[in-house]
Amino acid sequence: MERLQKYLSNCGVASRRKSEELIKEGRVKVNGETILELGFKVDINDIVSVDGVDVKKEDKVYYLLYKPEKIISSVKDDKGRKTVIDLIDTKEKIFPIGRLDYDTSGLLLLTNDGNLSNLLTHPSHNINKIYSVKLSGIIKSSEVKELEKGIVIDGVKTKKSIVKIKKIDKKNNKSYVEITITEGRYHQVKNMFAYFGYQVVKLKRTNYAFLDLSNLRIGEYRKLTPKEVKKLYSLK
Numbered sequence: 001m002e003r004l005q006k007y008l009s010n011c012g013v014a015s016r017r018k019s020e021e022l023i024k025e026g027r028v029k030v031n032g033e034t035i036l037e038l039g040f041k042v043d044i045n046d047i048v049s050v051d052g053v054d055v056k057k058e059d060k061v062y063y064l065l066y067k068p069e070k071i072i073s074s075v076k077d078d079k080g081r082k083t084v085i086d087l088i089d090t091k092e093k094i095f096p097i098g099r100l101d102y103d104t105s106g107l108l109l110l111t112n113d114g115n116l117s118n119l120l121t122h123p124s125h126n127i128n129k130i131y132s133v134k135l136s137g138i139i140k141s142s143e144v145k146e147l148e149k150g151i152v153i154d155g156v157k158t159k160k161s162i163v164k165i166k167k168i169d170k171k172n173n174k175s176y177v178e179i180t181i182t183e184g185r186y187h188q189v190k191n192m193f194a195y196f197g198y199q200v201v202k203l204k205r206t207n208y209a210f211l212d213l214s215n216l217r218i219g220e221y222r223k224l225t226p227k228e229v230k231k232l233y234s235l236k
């Protein structure tokens, strides 16, 4: 049994708050009867309609995409550019869980499951994300230590991270590093290196929690297995 407004939002009708308004406005019927009570409980056997149109619980879908560069991580782009949604062949209304920048490639999850998305993007959930980074300049080990402990960006200290230097290319003045972070602040990785004056010239997310890009080429995607979805739900 589920509260009517939660049921409506889980069906993708509207947000929880908007669904409450629909109920209060008398636009929602359960088994043919108008329901005005917000706490009203329904289950899958009930026939729920909004403005006379039956609402169906949509199947939840989960995709893991190897996002290419030069693709927007949103559902729509006002400049008409290609988005990650255009890369996935589905009729469900999916959206990305978090974002990768236009020029960042790598692992991106997409779903129509708002509950899982809220859970994974909530700041209290320390989901490990690993990025492979190419920097202009030669990073110092003292800077790596500072980055790992946390630096202050926009007045807020970054949480602990793990930074591994993979290769230093002195000839071309480039550093290749791998950074593991648990946060998802705006331009987080770029800003962390910019703090020491390094520009990120290439950025790729290789891992998200226990998931990686195995067996996928750039631009390809796969569905998550039910076991993987369950595991994502159980992450703390």
Ligand code: URA
Pocket: 099, 100, 101, 102, 104, 186, 187, 188, 189, 190, 191, 203
């Ligand atoms: N950090 C960034 O700066 N950009 C991304 O796309 C992801 C993490």
